[in-house]
Every structure is written in C-alpha cells, then in structure tokens.
Amino acid sequence: MQPLSRNPHPRPHQIMTTSTTTDLTVANRTFFNDYAAEYDTKPWQKQITLQITNYIQQNLDFISIPKHSDPTxxxxxxxxxxxxxxxxxxxxxxxxxxxLSSKMVERFNELAVSSEIPSVRKARAIEGNLLTDDELPVELNGPEFHDFDVAAIGAGLHHFDDPAKAIGRLAERLRVGGVLLLVDFVDEGEHGRLPTGAEHTVRKHGFSEKEMKEMMEGHGLAGFGWKEMPERLELKLREDESVSRKGFLARAEKV
Ligand SMILES: C[S@@+](CC[C@H](N)C(=O)[O-])C[C@H]1O[C@@H](n2cnc3c(N)ncnc32)[C@H](O)[C@@H]1O
Incomplete structure (x- = not known):
C-alpha cells in the first residue's frame, strides 16, 4: 500500500481525498494517464470500439435495462x-x-460535449475509485451515485485487484431490478497471456462463464446471462505483435 499525497491544484472534475492505494491501482492510473490521448485513435482501437458498441446494441433485449416512468x-x-x-x-x-485516470476523464469529457446522444452530451465524467477501502468523498455517496438502472464496466474488470469485490461495490449502487453489465475478455488459458505491453496493469487475463456467474450470484444478483462475441477483438498494443481476444457480455439484476 502506498500513500497518495494531497494534490494542491485540483482540476474541477477531481474529487479531493487523502487515500491509500495498491500497486496495481498506481500502475493503472499511470498507464492510462499516459495512454489516454491515443486510447481510441488508431484503426485497430476504433475497430474494437465499433465491435463492442455494435454487440451491446444488438443485445439490448438480453441486457434488459428496466423500463419505468423515472429517468433511466x-x-x-x-x-x-x-x-x-x-x-x-x-x-x-x-x-x-x-x-481512476484523470486523463481518461478529460478525454471522456472532451468527446462527450459534441456527442449526438443527448445523455452522453450532458454527461461529465469524474475521477474516482469506488473500489478503495478508504472513506469515499461525499460526492460519491450522494443520491445521484445510487439506485442506477444499469451499472456497467467495459474492459475494466480484468484491471482490478479484486474483481469480485468490484462486482459487489457496483451491485450496491443498483436499484432493485437494476442490471449490472460486464464487458470483458473470455478466459482462454495460455492464449490470453500473450503479451500486450500492458501486463503490469492486469490482474486477470480473462473470466470464465462459471466464475462470472459465481461472482455475480455471490453478490445477490439474479437472472445471470452470458454471451460471447462471435467476432474476435484484435489488440495491437505493441507495434510488432497483435493479440486476438474473445469478448463477452455478462449481465444479472439486483433482486
Ligand atoms: C481498458 S480501459 C476501458 C475503458 C472503457 N471502459 C472502454 O470500454 O473503453 C480500462 C479503464 O479502467 C480504468 N481503471 C482501472 N482501475 C480502476 C479503478 N480501480 N477504478 C476505476 N477505474 C479504473 C482505467 O483508468 C481505464 O480507463
């Protein structure tokens, strides 16, 4: 565990807190701060983003976000x-x-302002870590950070110290009937351990349907569903090598 010092020059989107954090958290923050500017700029990155977006949008019935008269x-x-x-x-x-990464947050916000999707255009990301065991800043404990209809983690779960704990932390933020959606890589054994250049930011190289079901049901979520993407995702984090991974969607709802 390494102490983080207080930042004397907070950005407007940055929530101030004194916290402790793990080596993996530090590695992720550093890596994604450095990588944010080019995260979705290269053809292979745009292709993966398109594949994931299309697959999510083709599977909205499977994900099954609750319908009601309140804002979703x-x-x-x-x-x-x-x-x-x-x-x-x-x-x-x-x-x-x-x-976790302030630079990713900045990039999210730069892109959001010109989005054609009204909910995205209004959205402003903030820097924060719901997975820490430190006390959370009040901003993350308010009503606007609870009772979600859908909570989602896209390609993040394999970067976390404790994926099961992360699932629990997000499940706490759902309303009854709300859905947790996880998008990540399928565990393919040795194949998943091919080098990408970001190994030091990764806790697990993929998840099986069984472990995902156990983790989601273990936190009281029901109606588990799992779908594997038919088209593989080609990652080219290193110039000289591309790594092909299989993606999945997993969903379950709070009862
Ligand atoms: C591979 S990127 C995925 C980004 C985006 N969800 C997507 O689908 O393109 C992983 C993201 O997880 C973030 N991250 C890593 N550990 C985190 C944590 N403990 N809490 C919040 N974000 C974290 C990184 O900063 C990075 O932006």
Whole structure:
C-alpha cells in the first residue's frame, strides 16, 4: 500500500481525498494517464470500439435495462473515453461516469460535449475509485451515485485487484431490478497471456462463464446471462505483435 499525497491544484472534475492505494491501482492510473490521448485513435482501437458498441446494441433485449416512468440512469464505471456510455447512451436518460485516470476523464469529457446522444452530451465524467477501502468523498455517496438502472464496466474488470469485490461495490449502487453489465475478455488459458505491453496493469487475463456467474450470484444478483462475441477483438498494443481476444457480455439484476 502506498500513500497518495494531497494534490494542491485540483482540476474541477477531481474529487479531493487523502487515500491509500495498491500497486496495481498506481500502475493503472499511470498507464492510462499516459495512454489516454491515443486510447481510441488508431484503426485497430476504433475497430474494437465499433465491435463492442455494435454487440451491446444488438443485445439490448438480453441486457434488459428496466423500463419505468423515472429517468433511466447509467453508471459507467472505469469509463475510459466513454465506449459504454456511447453504446448504452441511447437507452438511458442520464449517465454518471467515473474513472481512476484523470486523463481518461478529460478525454471522456472532451468527446462527450459534441456527442449526438443527448445523455452522453450532458454527461461529465469524474475521477474516482469506488473500489478503495478508504472513506469515499461525499460526492460519491450522494443520491445521484445510487439506485442506477444499469451499472456497467467495459474492459475494466480484468484491471482490478479484486474483481469480485468490484462486482459487489457496483451491485450496491443498483436499484432493485437494476442490471449490472460486464464487458470483458473470455478466459482462454495460455492464449490470453500473450503479451500486450500492458501486463503490469492486469490482474486477470480473462473470466470464465462459471466464475462470472459465481461472482455475480455471490453478490445477490439474479437472472445471470452470458454471451460471447462471435467476432474476435484484435489488440495491437505493441507495434510488432497483435493479440486476438474473445469478448463477452455478462449481465444479472439486483433482486
Ligand atoms: C481498458 S480501459 C476501458 C475503458 C472503457 N471502459 C472502454 O470500454 O473503453 C480500462 C479503464 O479502467 C480504468 N481503471 C482501472 N482501475 C480502476 C479503478 N480501480 N477504478 C476505476 N477505474 C479504473 C482505467 O483508468 C481505464 O480507463
């Protein structure tokens, strides 16, 4: 555990807190701060974003966001530049987006202002970590950060110290009937351990349907569903090598 010092020059979107954090959290913050400017700029990155967006939008019945007369709310956790917000944005009326990396948050907000999707255009990501064991800043404990219709993590779960704990933390933020949607890589054994250049930011290289079901049901979520993407995702984090991964959607709802 390493102490983080107070930042004397907070950005407007940055929530001030004194916190402790893990080595993996530090590695993720550093890596994604450095990587944010080019996160979704190269052809292979745009292709993956398109594949994930299309797959989510083709599977809205499977995801099954609850319908009611209130505004429909999304928590986009580990939001990055906003892939999940843009994919689910047409299905919701308001979005709260959070990420560990201030540079990812900045990039999310730069892209959001010119979005054609009203819920995304209104959304402003903030820097935050719901997975810490430190006391959370009051901003993250208010009503606008609870009772979500859908909470989603896109390609973030494999970066977290404790994926099961992360699922529990997001489940706490759902309203009854609200859906947790996880988008990540399928565990493919040795194949998933091919080098990408970001190994030091990763806790697990993928998840099986069984472990995902156990983690979601273990936190009181029901109606588990799992779908594997038919088209593989080609990652080219290193110039000389591309790594092909299989993506999945997992969903379950709070009862
Ligand atoms: C591979 S990117 C995915 C971004 C985006 N969700 C997407 O689908 O493109 C992983 C993101 O997880 C964020 N992250 C890593 N650990 C985190 C944590 N403990 N809390 C919040 N965000 C975290 C990183 O900063 C990064 O933006």
């Amino acid at each position: 709310t999304l928590l986009d956790y580990a939001c990055g530049t906003g892939t999940i917000s843009r994919a689910l944005g047409p299905s919701v009326t308001s979005i709260q987006a959070l990420d």
